[in-house]
Amino acid sequence: MLNRTDLRGRVPSPARLRALLPRAEMDVDAVLHQVRPVVEAVRDRGVEAVLDFAERFDKVRPGRIRVPASELESALAGLDPVVRAALEESIARARVVHADQRRQDVTTEVVPGGTVTERWVPVRRVGLYAPGGLAVYPSSVVMNVVPAQTAGVESLVLCSPPQAEFGGLPHPTILAAAELLGVGEVWAVGGAQAVALLAYGGTDTDGAELEPVDLVTGPGNIYLTAAKRMLRGLIGIDSEAGPTEIAILADDTADPSHVAADLVSQAEHDTLAASILVTTSERLADEVDERLRHRVAATKHSERVEQALRGPQSGTVLVSTLDDGVRVVDAYAAEHLEIQTADASSVAARVRNAGAVFVGPYAPVSLGDYCAGSNHVLPTGGFARHSSGLSVQSFLRGIHVVDYSAEALRDVAGKVVALANAEDLPAHGEAVLARDLGDGA
Structure with missing residues (x-):
């Protein structure tokens, strides 16, 4: 099922590998001309423009941008108790991990009477984005809010698209997650117009101020990403997120059923999602293909998954040795990298480039998406060669204080x-x- 690239006996240079390996196409520049009028309209006409775009793109015109507190409370009260318990566990584990990321101020005495102190100061106001397209992502609310709160961000606003099905409000699970995390300010706005409103601010239909933010974080589609690119400088951004990726480095000890299931799990996000297997075992590659045929046919979003797996962004790469495999995955720099080999911990320790590394048969990417405690907002498109995922540090600025x-x-x-x-x-x-x-x- 997966396209194959055979690199056995020949692993090209890093530059050649970057060009050779499968990768999802995401040409942000190609949509800038579509996004620019949206951003400029929000700058010039404010909320009225935002509502016009909601009517056009989301097929609903909310009565107001800011979601009433009563709607947040109602959404949490109506949340499935099983989902609530799962979200509470996800929040608790994320708080444990992110608490250890908080930096302390450090004062260095350069000479007697001369000191430099590095102060870590949180961004004052942050806009967080939770998508609402093919799927609903309350987990993304958790992954954005927890590090921001841990960093000490004073003011948070969560944006998520209005849904016609819910009367112009964001999806109730998003609202419930916000309430569970103590985020009281939620705006019913999505896409490029959300980034523009966060950057410029405005006045709501009831006359209330919609205060602009200093930083915008959270994943979204190519149009939202283009708006981030356009407005970077007026606001800070976390990254330009592209389609999701999983790479699995495996040898002949890997269970092909595990590998196939994990490749499918990422492919169900989007038809542009990338699923890559790098392996020393042609037998494993054959068995994974066989299991994919059965698993794809049986999964809920089979059409979407099959398109992603058969696309040019997905495939199997055969290598002669694990050393070669490490070179390949370092060149690829995956958002998510699983190591399913003998002595997986040792192999994982040699990896330089990945958004997050999942070690062994019992650490699938799905665990990291929800309940590992790690953050799932990670660099895509090879950005893991030079950038990190979302963390407490994303919301802090280092300020040097000089005292002589x-x-x-x-x-x-x-x-x-x-x-x-x-x-x-x-x-x-x-x-x-x-x-x-x-x-x-």
Whole structure:
């Protein structure tokens, strides 16, 4: 079922591998011309434009942008108790992991009387996005809100598309998750217009202010991603997220049923989802293909899954050795990487590039999506070569605080003047010499 690339006996250079390996196409530039009018309309006309776009794209026109608190309470009260318990467990585990990510301020004494303190200050106001297209993602609410709250973000607003089925409100499970996490401000707005409203702010239909944010995080489709790109600078963004990816590095000890199930689990997200198997075993590749045929036919979203698995972004890569396999997965830099090999922990420790690594037969990506405690907002499209997933650090800024006494400045004044003159910026040096530094200045 999966397309095959045979690299046995020949693993190309990293540059060649990047071009050779399957990858979902996501040309954000190609949709910028469609997104620009949306962003500019929201900038110029505010909420009225947002409601017009909701009517056009979401087939419903909400009465107001901000969801009343009573709707959040009602959604949580009506949530299936089994789902509520699962969300509570997901939240609890995420809080445990993210609590250990909080950085402490550090003061370094450079010289007697001269210190530099690195303060970690949370972003003041953050907009979080929860998609509402092919699927509903309360888990994404958890993964965005928990690190933001742990970082100490003062003000949070959650955006999710209005749903015609629910009278112009976001999906009730999204509302319930927000209430469970203590997020009281939720806006019924989706897509590029959500990012624009978060960036520019506006006035709701009842006259209430919709305050702009400093940072926007959360996954979305290519149009939302294009809006993030356009507005980056006015707002901070977490990343430009593309279609989801799973890569599995496996040898002949892997269970083909596990491998097939995990490939399908990511393929059900989207027809552009990428499912990659990198293996030293042609026998395993054959057995995985056989199990995929049965599993795809039986799964709920079989048409979507089959399209994703047969697409150019998915496939099997055959390699001669696990060393070669590690080189391949490092070049690919998957959002999610599973290691299903003998001595999986040792192999995983050698991986440099991945959004998250799942070790052994009992750590499927699905666990990380919901209840491992890790974050599932991860870099896609090879960005794991240089970027990290969402964490507490995503919501913090490091500020250096410099504190020098007259004596400490006097001791280094000559060096500052010398460097200022070397750069032909004499006023820099004069700013030091203008001070009364006492004897020896």
